[in-house]
Amino acid sequence: MTTLPTTALGSAGPVVGIQGLGCMGMSEFYGPTDTAEALATLDAALELGVTLFDTADVYGSGHNEELIGPFVRANRDRVVLATKFAIERRADDPAYRGVRNDPAYIRTAVEASLRRLGVETIDVYYMHRRDPRVPLAESVGAMAELVQAGKVRHLGLSEVTGDELREAHAVHPIAALQSEWSVFSRDVEHTAVPAAAELGVAFVPYSPLGRGFLTGAFTAAEQLSEGDYRRSHPQFSGANAERNAQLVAPIQKIAAERGVSAAQVALAWVHQRAEVHGLTVVPIPGTRKRSRLAENTAAATLKLTATELVELEPVAGQVTGDRYADMTFTSAGRE
Numbered sequence: 001m002t003t004l005p006t007t008a009l010g011s012a013g014p015v016v017g018i019q020g021l022g023c024m025g026m027s028e029f030y031g032p033t034d035t036a037e038a039l040a041t042l043d044a045a046l047e048l049g050v051t052l053f054d055t056a057d058v059y060g061s062g063h064n065e066e067l068i069g070p071f072v073r074a075n076r077d078r079v080v081l082a083t084k085f086a087i088e089r090r091a092d093d094p095a096y097r098g099v100r101n102d103p104a105y106i107r108t109a110v111e112a113s114l115r116r117l118g119v120e121t122i123d124v125y126y127m128h129r130r131d132p133r134v135p136l137a138e139s140v141g142a143m144a145e146l147v148q149a150g151k152v153r154h155l156g157l158s159e160v161t162g163d164e165l166r167e168a169h170a171v172h173p174i175a176a177l178q179s180e181w182s183v184f185s186r187d188v189e190h191t192a193v194p195a196a197a198e199l200g201v202a203f204v205p206y207s208p209l210g211r212g213f214l215t216g217a218f219t220a221a222e223q224l225s226e227g228d229y230r231r232s233h234p235q236f237s238g239a240n241a242e243r244n245a246q247l248v249a250p251i252q253k254i255a256a257e258r259g260v261s262a263a264q265v266a267l268a269w270v271h272q273r274a275e276v277h278g279l280t281v282v283p284i285p286g287t288r289k290r291s292r293l294a295e296n297t298a299a300a301t302l303k304l305t306a307t308e309l310v311e312l313e314p315v316a317g318q319v320t321g322d323r324y325a326d327m328t329f330t331s332a333g334r335e
Ligand SMILES: NC(=O)c1ccc[n+]([C@@H]2O[C@H](COP(=O)([O-])OP(=O)(O)OC[C@H]3O[C@@H](n4cnc5c(N)ncnc54)[C@H](OP(=O)(O)O)[C@@H]3O)[C@@H](O)[C@H]2O)c1
Pocket: 021, 022, 023, 024, 025, 030, 054, 055, 128, 158, 159, 178, 179, 205, 206, 207, 208, 209, 210, 211, 212, 213, 215, 217, 261, 263, 264, 284, 285, 286, 287, 288, 289, 292, 295, 296
């Protein structure tokens, strides 16, 4: 059994396996979950050298933090725990998503996360979304106070632009920027990725498998179960899905030629694209199944050839549909 190589999560960040595990789907968004299998997946990931475990207060409205809490506590010295604040929900309106960056909210949110996780310190605390109405220095200043108070070890941001990352980093060192980056979604390469490379901030690509679409597991929203968040995703609906499903073909072709899976090609692409930009990446593919882990971790050391990379180069430019129904929810919406 091979274990993952390690890297520093940004110039001042913790050492982690070069691929992490996204835990979001264990609680919400991607259809029904077998909880026992999800919990077994956490243990199996750690055995393979995955050390960065990613959650957020918003996943399942606190459920995800409570779910992984016992695993984190049982392995506290080996797990690098990342969670996030900023997305507010309402019990009476499941579709509601508010964004809160004000210091008072941050101070309350961190206490709630620590309580649900049952730990004294969060290793990486991310601002999940940016509320441009609150000065960034105020929000990052409040996050820095959490570091000083010992509640948080390192800071991260999610879905910020290159300029926002620079501004935040000047207030307090940012260890990691977490945003969507995959063969299908490359808008972060405009400003966020170059800024992270310049500042020595690690990049944590989320949805590196295009929420499962790049693996060929589904080709249209209707194939997903009722209530699956991806049913309302613009890229997976109607004519967009039909067209985008064809764009998975080059990934599948390379996978067939190399005797690997499409998921592995998609993950290898993110690792190698980061090399081009000269920055550290730690993708966090999400899975709830032990059976996927050996496959996904092996992809971290798979090397695509120059010809294969050229074949994948035009894919993102041909994708139709936005990566969120509301693009103001992303950094691209502010660029
Ligand atoms: N910062 C943000 O705003 C943000 C947004 C979204 C996600 N995230 C984080 O990023 C993590 C990863 O993103 P994601 O879960 O959205 O998308 P993803 O990693 O691109 O894809 C996850 C999907 O792919 C499936 N999958 C995983 N490995 C597979 C394999 N080898 N073969 C076939 N299917 C496979 C999973 O199904 P199974 O579970 O059934 O294996 C799941 O449906 C999340 O868990 C979350 O922690 C952050």
